[in-house]
Amino acid sequence: MLLLTNAKILTFDENMTIIEDGAIFIENGTIKDIGNTEELEMKYPDAVFKNVKNKIVMPGLINTHTHLYSTFARGMDLKDKPPSNFVEILKKLWWRLDNTLNEKDIYYSALFAICECIRNGVTTIFDHHASYNYIDGSLDIIADAVKRCGIRANLSYEISDRHGKEKSQAAIKENERFIRKVQLIKNSHLKGLIGLHASFTLEDETLKTVSELSQELNIPIHVHVAEGIQDYQDSVKRGYNGVIDRLNRFNILNPGSLLVHGVHIQKEEIDALKRSGSYLIHNPESNMNNAVGASPIKSFIENNIVTGLGTDAYTHDMFESIKMANLLYKHESKDPRVGWNEVYDMAFINNKKIASRFFDKKLGSIEKGLPADLIVVDYSSPTPIEKENVFAHILFGMNGSMVQTVLVDGKILMDNREVTFLDYEQLRRKTQKQARDFWKRF
Template sequence: MLIIKNGTILTFNKDDEVIKNGAIVTEGDNILAIGKSVDLTEKYPEAEVIDAKGGLVIPGLINSHMHFYSTFARGMDLKTDKPPENFIEILEKLWWRVDETLSNKDDLYYSAIYPILEGIEYGTTTIFDHHASFGMIENSLDILAEAVEDAGIRASLCFEASDRNGEEKSEASIQENIRFIESLTEDQKDYLTGKFGLHASFTLEDSSLKRIGEEAARLGVPCHLHVAEGKADVEDSKKRGYSGVVERLDKFNILQPGTLAIHGVHLSQEEFSVLANRNNYLIHNPQSNMGNAVGAADLLAADKSGLRIGLGTDGYTTDMFESLKVASVLPSHETGDPNAGGGIVRDMLFDINGKLAGQYFDKELGVLKEGAGADIVVINYSGPTPVNSDNYYFHLLMGVSGAKVDTTIARGKVLMKNQEVKVLDAERIKAKCREQAEDFWKRF
């Protein structure tokens, strides 16, 4: 049993309740009680104590689109005479070469465990990862699952199926999704889940889309794929005789309920409505979209359609607060309206991501309430002005970064305390990751 006391608790419950001098009691992977510190410390005197020291206490953060496999690309020489000049060249000169070079267990394990540990340092307890390692496909998701279990977080995993590397690897990528999803046990469902991964429609033939749609329906799982990230995806669908990407995906039953449609930069209002009607999610990745110069998703149009919008990082960062800050200013920059998108962006990280995670794990997540999963973050922040239910979001937006996270608890286990990671030997792992990256760079 654990009690986190003396904090300002941001519950993110239906009333947006803020509890001053609050405490949370956990037992295993469940929140047992929440209330005032003075009451709960008296009621549970035997509980192990973590003192929040007046800081903020929030639910564990959720990253709804991540690429573990991108880790070794940080600071890497592309070994090309001419840098990429557009989105397709970024794929061809960087990412598709990276995923072909990932070819052994150490590549996969250390490229996964490093961002997981870094995420723990920044308060992230649940990650929806989208994996590619065409140099090692079979059983690759088991290696990522090993890193997830070693670190103690929750994760949804998938392999991006694609035809770009030929028929044999295409079939292997489809089979890896099927194998992993079918291998998951009941005991894992509160912390590990699988989706059917696809790269993007423009690297998949109709026959592959048809097969994936049938398999996803048979398995009863949603898909996780890039949708209209760049104009090339839209142009490819139109060349094939479709009005756009969404019509093509919908024809082949890819838009299973709960599917994560990533990016959606070049989707129309009508296409957003189709995704909404199919009970899908749009996952926004603002830093990645800006960095790749592909444009910005029309969040106002997506929201107007009733589409649920979550927030990811696309591997650009492991700090969800960074992604939040960029997401908050991008709609204002795009529209010229300083009030554009504020409520939408707040809900991405602190409402929709939690509902998304709660849909796929056997726990209610993204909220601090009795019976919810025990994913809790303590932030070293008191603020220059009072914190209340009307303004807490602006304190998080303006005053908090991942570097201020003091304690991270996932599944009821203390993963970091006093800014020291308590699981695994974090420093040894980080050193090993650097060694593996150097070896990877030689092979790239």
């Protein structure tokens, strides 16, 4: 039994309730009671009291698209001329990287990245993995890192024909094997989706096979969609109206599928996207970094397409992604009035909806009966924090480095900026050593 006391609680419930001098009573991983500190201290005298000293307590953040395998890319020499467009970025960096990863690389890349998520207040992630030098069992390696760290993670393997049919078939089998495994063990922290890279690296036969597997397992797809203009152009060359049209013809766009990026989705495809019941995941920083353009977020929102927010592993700090999504929306719209409600909905309503669907329990809120996935943020505001201005404080005041304490299912994963389940400095040293070995092989 744990009692967090003396907190300013931002519940992110339907009414955006704020509790001053609040306390949260946690038992068996669940929020059992919320209220005034003095009252709950008297009500639960046998609990372990943890005084958070007037800091902010809010739900753990959710990242609906990331790549844990990308850790070793930071600071790496490509040993080649700098890529000048999106396809060159894929060929010179990411496809070489994923074709170099070995078992040890996968583990340390994932373990360190998950720790970075925790250190930035992210408690739930949707990961999209590729390691074409090591396919079979690769998702189990990541799952081991997830279990060690204690977060919630939905994992998928990125199926692609770019390395040939034999490897794409192995990738399909890896998704199927892992999904059947997690369905059997029913771990509330570990789930799976069927991963696809992007339409322009997939043949029709592969899409047909994946569609049949999706229906058999009753599991949606996690796929990159129209990130670069080349994806759209490839679909047109194959005789389709665009990426959405092609994927829709193969029943890839099912309710709950995660369509990532969507930068070059065409206006005439929006209606089909809306009817599909799929989710669109926006990754603003990655799109700008790759110079692929900006997603037509306004069109998605106007057509009631549920749009979530991810990072594409450009960062593990969702506060940073939230800020950039707001700025990009304003910049593209040339209107300083927009972005407020839209980005708030992406991060704190739609991400919650998406995660809650796949983890079979409501996440992203502080309410009685919900999992105790909480973060304590050391944010000292010069102005009042009220329900009408919470998002403004997040945009202009908070960042991931302010996160002091992180709990998932009531278990403390980080306290006073120190992760509790491993020696972080030792992990950093081991990861750097592994990175140097990886760079030699790259």
